[in-house]
Amino acid sequence: MSNLLLNEGYLDNTDLFYGAQDEKIFTKNKRYIDLSMCAGSILLGHNHKVFKKSIAKFISKKISNIAAPNINAKIFAKNIKKVVTNSEKIIFCNSGTEAVIKSLRLARAVNNKKKIALVTGGWHGSVDQLLYKTNKNLKPINLSSGLPKETYKNLILIPYNDFKKSEALLKKNKNKISCLIIEPIQACLPYENVAKYLKFLEIFCKKNNIILIFDEMITGLRTNCSSVQNYLKIKPDISTFGKCFGAGLPIGIISISKSISTKLQKINPKVFFGGTFSGNSIITFVGNEVLNYIIKNKKKIFKKLNTNSKYLQTELNKFFISNNLDLKIYRFQSILRLVYTKDLVKDRVSRDFLEQKKNKLISKFKDYIKNKNIYIPSSGIMFQSYSHEKKDIDYIIKEFKKGSLKIFTKNKKIN
Ligand SMILES: Cc1ncc(COP(=O)(O)O)c(C=O)c1O
Structure with a gap:
């Protein structure tokens, strides 16, 4: 636990998680849509x-x-x-x-x-x-x-x-x-x-x-x-x-x-x-x-997981392309990751190499998303669960669009 706290940089009780239900996790004062799902180990949703x-x-x-x-x-x-x-x-x-x-x-x-x-x-x-x-x-x-x-x-x-x-x-x-x-x-x-x-x-x-x-x-x-x-x-x-x-x-x-x-x-x-x-x-x-x-319940569970995940990926990638943003969502089944370049990346070494030049912007984007009550773990890997509903996905899409436009639009002064 303490190791996790160190890794995640939580030093303050207000940032500690107290509980979770379905697709949400809670700190004392906030409720987040959880995209970590216990590092991918919860498929049905919290406390199912x-x-x-x-x-x-x-x-x-x-x-x-x-x-x-x-x-x-x-x-x-x-x-x-x-x-x-x-x-x-x-x-x-x-x-x-x-x-x-x-x-x-x-x-x-x-x-x-x-x-x-x-x-x-x-x-x-x-x-x-x-x-x-x-x-x-x-x-x-x-x-x-x-x-x-x-x-x-x-x-x-x-x-x-x-x-x-x-x-x-x-x-x-x-x-x-x-x-x-x-x-x-x-x-x-x-x-x-x-x-x-x-x-x-x-x-x-x-x-x-x-x-x-x-x-x-x-x-x-x-x-x-x-x-x-x-x-x-x-x-x-x-x-x-x-x-x-x-x-x-x-x-x-x-x-x-x-x-x-x-x-x-x-x-x-x-x-x-x-x-x-x-x-x-x-x-x-x-x-x-x-x-x-x-x-x-295999059919309905995986249909929902894969449909929602594909929708999230497709909508965002369409948006990134039409706004000429240097970003791309990768996906396998219900595992997704935003990669901070639109160039095709085939391995992690190249991913890290391309991303490290943008560390400051990436960290701004992550803060933006967290402030909008969406929790993404430090690995950046986003997991869908059976409890995530279309309204959650729509909200995530909306905030990713707003945040990416604000932070990654080129030739724009970043505040
Ligand atoms: C592919 C893979 N192998 C092994 C492990 C280690 O599993 P654990 O954290 O349960 O020790 C992980 C954990 O994230 C993993 O993703």
Whole structure:
């Protein structure tokens, strides 16, 4: 919590959030339309009736929490497999970060190689081995102090969505690479046109005994009640999920394919996955109840999510073009991000490079939007929920139009 406070720069109680309902979050004095939705983990909306009922139901069952294999975890795992295709085995963790850490361990155990190929621009949580970004020359830059000095030596940074460079780097290092981890569609730049690139990675990894890990923490479930891998018909060896599956409660999920599962059984000593709260009874119960509701109402939920998101994107992009504003909304399903240039940006390194020249204007725009009672998290990633109504979207569109015109119109004196 304190870390979040530091990151968000909230020093004062008036800025702290006290509660949330549907598409709104509240501080003591203000109500915001929430576009963060608990960093994308709430699909139905805050405090949704199914979420509330499931917690009440859990309490009434007198199950308590059980740090041991339990029936709720078993039922939930079975249900997850209905929406996560290509899954032989489900392993529960407490967070996305933990799921990623354990996936890297699992990959190393399976093929006994040292290096990790990290595709740039994605985010994989607070994982020492992956807390790096790159500059344009693919040099690793620490995202935190305190990282072990050697970790970056085992990293090979692969430029997202760049076939030529990716292929050259992978070819050069293929015998040393244990796994390649990628956020297949990056929430920080939800750009859909990457199917060919992902297919190329799948083929290359299969051919060269490199374990392909798709980190679908954000896209899992949010992608039409399934995943990017299902949407694009790609079969990674290991996948990580979390967020929406926990319905707003902490969770991480590792899903492994049949071939990895078979290999895993033969490994000695066994790969360690345990933890006090892994697969705990309460989150697996609530997660399962909410998942059941989402599966049952899949058509109407995803129709609304995708229609509203597309409307928001289309209206704003039309407006930016007609007013010659150097802005563009990117979208994948119900994940959106305003990028502060109209030039086509294909990866995050280029996005950051283009945006950093406009930091002052961007910060003015963000203040404008916040003052209009719309909450966007510091990442800039905007998530729609089933509780956002057309009137909310119209209001967001209206304020984005007014704010962008005021702040980003060229040759205009900014106050
Ligand atoms: C793609 C991705 N992977 C991993 C994580 C880490 O998950 P958590 O914050 O639950 O540890 C995140 C969190 O935002 C994420 O977006």
